[in-house]
Amino acid sequence: MxxxxxxxxxxxxxxxxxxxxxxxxxxxxxxxxxxxxxxxxxxLVQAFSIPSDSMQNTLQRGDRVLVDKLTPRFGSKPERGEVVVFRDPDDWLKDEPTAKPNPVQKVLGFIGLMPSAAEKDLIKRVVAVAGDTVECKGTGPLKVNGKELDEPYVFQGNTPCTVDDQGGQFRVTVPEGKLWVMGDHRQNSADSRYHQQDKNHGFVPVGNVVGRAFVVAWPLGRWNTLPVPDTFGQPGIKGARP
Structure with missing residues (x-):
């Protein structure tokens, strides 16, 4: 051989x-x-679970959404109309019960294969950004920079503005580095309107934003994208942004 x-x-x-x-x-x-x-x-991307009814009917309690965490790292700022996940600005969730996940859920939540029950995050729609003036009079419509918003995503039976509680009537200008957020279920959402006495006066710091929710991923029967509604693209609405 x-x-x-x-x-x-x-x-x-x-x-x-x-x-x-x-x-x-x-x-x-x-x-x-x-x-x-x-x-x-x-x-890149993280899954989040919807814990409440504040974003109905766009999002239902128990829905899983996927959140884009990449674009904010490149300096992209949230825009009007986007649905965003953000860290609790100032004890907005102080009265909410804390979930108690089992060990398997903790591990899967830590690595991102399922939503983390331990994270204190909220999900709302951005309606105004730095430089915008946003206001509610009577039952609405909601106005941004003097432009009336057509909001078909508002929960059926709700009015865009609320007249029978403290905080529902307002006119504010959003400072630099902040956002004004509201839930789509207007009469069942403890959003910027009802935290105007906190350290941020109800505004959400841009730095608290985890990312934009871009798709409902679960359950499969509710799979859907979360685009920016056309009403936020109407002429003149963007004129006030720095």
């Missing part, structure tokens, strides 16, 4: 001896998958 043939057989035998069984490689593969999932959650 030639020296070349002997060397080839020896190399093939070495590869066979070095090949590890699949069950030994499985933990490594799982570890790699978890690291990738964690990186996606941290930098």
């Amino acid at each position: 030639s020296d070349v043939a002997t060397a080839e057989r020896a190399e093939a035998g070495g590869r066979a001896r070095r090949q590890r069984p699949f069950w030994k490689e499985l933990p490594l593969l799982i570890g790699i998958a978890l690291v990738i999932a964690l990186l996606i959650k941290t930098f």
Whole structure:
């Protein structure tokens, strides 16, 4: 037998001896998958669960939405009409019960394979950005920079503005670096209107925004995108932004 043939057989035998069984490689593969999932959650996309009825009918309690966390990292700021997830600005959730996930839910929430029950986040619609003047008189319509908004996403039976509670009537100008947010279920949403006495005067700091919710991913029967409504693109509405 030639020296070349002997060397080839020896190399093939070495590869066979070095090949590890699949069950030994499985933990490594799982570890790699978890690291990738964690990186996606941290930098790209994260799932969030809708905990209340404040965004009906756009979002239902228990819906899972996917949130784009990448574009804010490149300096993109939230725009009017976007549905955003944001960290609690100043104890907006102080009266809400804290969920108690089981160990499996904690792990899956940590790596982003399911919404994290421990995170104190809210989800609302941005209706005004820095420089905008937003106001409610009577039952509405809601106005931004003097433009009346046509809001078909407002919960059926609700009025765009609320007259029978404190905070429902207002006229404010949004400071630099802040947002004014409202829920689509106007008569069942503790949003910017009802936190005007907090340290931010009801405004949400842009730095608190986790990202934009862009799709309802679960349940499958409710799969839908979350585009910016046309009313926020009407001529003249954007004139006041710095």
